[in-house]
Amino acid sequence: METKIAVIGAGAWGSTLAFLAKANGHQVHLWSRQSSSTLADVLADADIVVSAVSMKGVRPVVEQLRSLSLGKVIFVTATKGLDPSTTCTPSQIWQAAFPANSVVVLAGPNLSKEIQAGLPAATVVGSNDMAAAKLVQTLFNSSRFRVYTNDDPLGVELGGTLKNVMAIAAGACDGLQLGTNAKAALVTRGLAEIIRIGNHWGAKTDTFYGLSGLGDLLATCNSPLSRNYQVGYGLAKGKKLTEILANLEGTAEGVNTSQVLVHLANQQGIYIPISAQVDRLLKEEVTPQAAVDSLMLRDVKPETHLP
Ligand SMILES: NC(=O)c1ccc[n+]([C@@H]2O[C@H](COP(=O)([O-])OP(=O)(O)OC[C@H]3O[C@@H](n4cnc5c(N)ncnc54)[C@H](OP(=O)(O)O)[C@@H]3O)[C@@H](O)[C@H]2O)c1
Numbered sequence: 001m002e003t004k005i006a007v008i009g010a011g012a013w014g015s016t017l018a019f020l021a022k023a024n025g026h027q028v029h030l031w032s033r034q035s036s037s038t039l040a041d042v043l044a045d046a047d048i049v050v051s052a053v054s055m056k057g058v059r060p061v062v063e064q065l066r067s068l069s070l071g072k073v074i075f076v077t078a079t080k081g082l083d084p085s086t087t088c089t090p091s092q093i094w095q096a097a098f099p100a101n102s103v104v105v106l107a108g109p110n111l112s113k114e115i116q117a118g119l120p121a122a123t124v125v126g127s128n129d130m131a132a133a134k135l136v137q138t139l140f141n142s143s144r145f146r147v148y149t150n151d152d153p154l155g156v157e158l159g160g161t162l163k164n165v166m167a168i169a170a171g172a173c174d175g176l177q178l179g180t181n182a183k184a185a186l187v188t189r190g191l192a193e194i195i196r197i198g199n200h201w202g203a204k205t206d207t208f209y210g211l212s213g214l215g216d217l218l219a220t221c222n223s224p225l226s227r228n229y230q231v232g233y234g235l236a237k238g239k240k241l242t243e244i245l246a247n248l249e250g251t252a253e254g255v256n257t258s259q260v261l262v263h264l265a266n267q268q269g270i271y272i273p274i275s276a277q278v279d280r281l282l283k284e285e286v287t288p289q290a291a292v293d294s295l296m297l298r299d300v301k302p303e304t305h306l307p
């Protein structure tokens with residue numbers, strides 16, 4: 001059955017999600033600030049509203065939608081970030097603005113260029129409303145895009161968000177040519193750090209071993225297609241952050257996420273050694289090699305995700 005889907009945000013990810021839904025035979029309207037149609041027109045009659053704007057666009061878009069009467073639409077959020085002013089996740093912002101509507105989080109190892117090239121990929125749709133998650137699953141699932149459901153939306157969202165910080169570290173690791181052992185150690189301990197943060201905020205450990213956690217961590221920490229990886233790689237090669245961002249194709253959410261994360265973790269006493277070094281590196285408070293040395297020279301400890 002044809003479903004009416006409005007996709008907000010015509011960047012790399014919004015365009016790809018619109019393409020996948022169209023390929024499944026749905027009626028899809030894509031909106032960006034450059035569109036000639038108004039947001040109200042694009043959303044009229046929509047059954048599903050997919051938001052794929054970058055983090056900085058979430059609040060402005062939510063505010064515009066508040067004035068529209070949208071009925072029982074299901075919101076699907078595909079943004080991976082944390083709001084700097086409130087520290088909320090995108091789904092928390094959507095749910096707070098539309099408490100009567102179902103919100104579904106979509107996240108996974110989904111480098112848009114590979115999907116656009118027709119390569120197979122898998123993702124996760126997480127929600128407190130499993131009926132809504134199952135509906136969204138059927139809308140996007142295909143022979144090239146396998147969609148799983150999950151009942152831990154916060155875990156799904158945090159996996160996708162926190163791995164961006166680790167991808168910056170991984171890019172720096174490769175830029176410094178530290179080798180495969182170092183990269184494996186970084187990704188493994190990065191996952192432990194993500195689980196520690198996620199558990200503290202109420203997400204389930206198991207979720208982080210799934211596609212939106214470990215899966216997305218592996219994809220972004222190993223692919224030069226990842227914008228976050230490119231940021232870390234460029235910093236390790238001695239480039240300035242401003243220069244890297246000016247030449248980047250699209251958004252590297254990890255830059256903002258690391259700042260918000262460090263602020264929250266300091267407030268809440270969460271031990272985040274890798275993310276803290278990434279944040280210092282982005283702020284030019286430490287060189288890439290000094291960040292590595294700080295991590296290697298910490299006190300020894302048991303292997304656990306606990307502090
Ligand atoms: N690309 C991927 O492979 C991928 C995969 C999974 C998830 N994601 C996540 O999806 C989100 C978007 O990524 P992207 O790669 O599509 O980024 P992008 O190519 O940089 O596009 C960002 C989009 O956000 C919109 N936007 C920014 N500020 C806005 C505002 N104030 N009001 C309305 N729209 C605004 C932009 O609109 P304009 O065009 O009008 O500037 C653009 O459509 C990010 O959170 C990213 O982490 C990306």
Ligand SMILES: O=P(O)(O)OC[C@H](O)CO
Nearest residue numbers: 108109110111226227228
């Ligand atoms: O290019 P990145 O680093 O934003 O990564 C894109 C997606 O999050 C990969 O799943």
